[in-house]
Amino acid sequence: MEIKDKLTEEKIFEAATQVFLAKGMDGARMQDIADIAGINKSLLHYYFRSKDKLFDAVFEKLAKTLFSKFIPVLSPDLTLEDKVRFFFREHIAFLQQNSALPLFVLNEINRKPARVQKFLENIDVKLFWETVKKQHGTELGGNALSIDSIVQITSTIISISIFPFVACGILEGVLKKVNLQFDDYFEMRKEFAAEFVIGALKSMNLNSQSTIASGSEHENSEKVTQYNK
């Protein structure tokens, strides 16, 4: 009996996930969810009381899935360059499997900003800043690395990874016009994004510490090639 409960509730939850992802809170219909779940509309209310509550459950699960993908970056046993490569490879691969997720989450947060509060509690920007400084301070300009810079760098990296999925409607149209494949774009992007960011960070470091820079420049160039397996 409990197993069957579980199954029905799960069927509803999965159907709701599918419909909310595709249509958003406002565009979703309880009837559509019931149809996809293969059950009666009343059962939705039996299990989740209201559309709002059902949506909240789905949103929390999906938002947690999305946000959790940023945590592993803080593991201490990787160089900055390897972290950047690892992040783009894994993050873009994840988004390829969940391409509707970012726009959904961002859109629903925009509609109701309070939804983000629960997730912000887990984010400690200052701790992140200190950790990055400790692990990669020298590679990022030493004590000159301000919290503003960390916010700029981090938001830039996230932008490069996520935005193409947010704009995939346009991107797909543009690519089609020049006979490029959607999937090829993202395969290429995993490496391109990493090298782009690594190059930018290296260049910023060069500019802020020009004395060290001119000495270590070729050393750095070799590093790029070395990690570029």
Next chain:
Amino acid sequence: MEIKDKLTEEKIFEAATQVFLAKGMDGARMQDIADIAGINKSLLHYYFRSKDKLFDAVFEKLAKTLFSKFIPVLSPDLTLEDKVRFFFREHIAFLQQNSALPLFVLNEINRKPARVQKFLENIDVKLFWETVKKQHGTELGGNALSIDSIVQITSTIISISIFPFVACGILEGVLKKVNLQFDDYFEMRKEFAAEFVIGALKSMNLNSQSTIASGSEHENSEKVTQYNK
């Protein structure tokens, strides 16, 4: 009489713009639009026949506004670095005044991909590629510059500019936790984004043409400072 017509139609259009931007097509209510316009609900149908038609009119205007901001970049009388600086300064300044625009347009395109077709007609990626190659081929690695690379570079630049506005709900929450101002972030971003991209492009060029690179590296470094007025 015609003047009054114009005024009413404009009032409706502006009210509709405001409501659709805030709530999206599905969340918007004709009653809200009528209230803000200060007229009767029936008048909406008198002027625009249906919610769909009213939405289409608003969407086309707004999407055109957003897309038109990419065109000036092709003017031939600027160096690549100045174009990058010009783009981020102007584009981010524009989005600061229209921060709800990107998420609205991207979201509605996602709901109905056919909406983007009309605007793709004006985009010739191959022409853009050839033009960039002609104007900045040497700065970007010469004939090695493929159409794939141009797509990657362009989408990266656009990502860096637009994404923070798409994610401004999260961004605002994160910034508040470390006592940073929303406006300061975007003021800083105009310059940060430009130097980040310029550094990345320079680095990519260095890697692909290492013989030229080692010779021109310091020359380029000065250029960065020179344009950084």
Next chain:
DNA sequence: GTCTATAGAAGGATAGAC
């Protein structure tokens, strides 16, 4: 052109039988 009144349909939610 602008309003009032209302049609007509759809959607969320509940009552009650099984």
Next chain:
DNA sequence: GTCTATCCTTCTATAGAC
């Protein structure tokens, strides 16, 4: 737990007076 039937509200859209 699951279904049928139905209530009630909301929303788009139209008819018709002025």
